[in-house]
Amino acid sequence: MQREVNGVTVEVVQGDISDQEDVVAVVNAANARLQTGGGVAGAIHRAAGPGLAEECRPLAPISPGEAVITGAHGLPNDHVIHTLGPVYGQDRPEEELLARCYRNSLALAEENVVASVAFPAISTGVFGYPLEDAAEVALRVVLDETQKLEGVRLVRFVLFSDRDAEVFEGKLSELAEGRG
Numbered sequence: 001m002q003r004e005v006n007g008v009t010v011e012v013v014q015g016d017i018s019d020q021e022d023v024v025a026v027v028n029a030a031n032a033r034l035q036t037g038g039g040v041a042g043a044i045h046r047a048a049g050p051g052l053a054e055e056c057r058p059l060a061p062i063s064p065g066e067a068v069i070t071g072a073h074g075l076p077n078d079h080v081i082h083t084l085g086p087v088y089g090q091d092r093p094e095e096e097l098l099a100r101c102y103r104n105s106l107a108l109a110e111e112n113v114v115a116s117v118a119f120p121a122i123s124t125g126v127f128g129y130p131l132e133d134a135a136e137v138a139l140r141v142v143l144d145e146t147q148k149l150e151g152v153r154l155v156r157f158v159l160f161s162d163r164d165a166e167v168f169e170g171k172l173s174e175l176a177e178g179r180g
């Protein structure tokens with residue numbers, strides 16, 4: 001599902017973040033150490049190979065809401081943007097910290113002349129952020145940011161399950177209404 005807002009295509013798909021070969025940058029739901037782990041970080045580091053962890057080492061640790069950019073190594077993209085989401089119920093204010101993840105990731109994409117970015121649903125795995133609330137924050141921030149984006153022309157949300165994709169689709173159609 002897609003919506004065009006301020007000249008930017010915002011879309012929601014079901015899929016694997018490590019298998020998005022038609023976007024310039026993919027976003028990693030990273031840990032503070034920027035090393036491999038479960039979920040998104042595991043999939044990205046597995047597909048990228050050990051060079052990614054090596055490039056990440058001097059950039060770590062990062063704090064919730066922060067983002068850093070690296071090469072993509074074995075992934076079919078040009079860059080990986082690593083951002084640390086808030087742990088729900090622990091890193092506060094969680095809504096602002098989650099919003100910063102998306103804002104800072106998009107700012108890095110702009111600085112690096114990246115035309116297309118794919119995000120996973122940051123913080124909604126082991127970090128425990130309820131999916132609907134996370135979808136609301138993610139989509140609101142991205143739709144707001146479309147007003148300022150100059151180089152980024154596609155923002156894709158990649159959800160691992162059909163059910164999660166449906167939640168994001170519902171939110172996108174609700175929030176994009178009237179913004180076209």
Ligand code: ADP
Pocket residue numbers: 015016017018029030038039040041043085120121122123124125126127128158159160161164
């Ligand atoms: P966090 O630590 O920020 O919560 P996780 O990686 O644990 O990050 O999970 C974030 C979200 O990404 C969860 O909704 C999870 O189901 C989903 N996810 C896990 N693996 C993948 C993948 N390979 N591609 C896309 N999404 C994934």
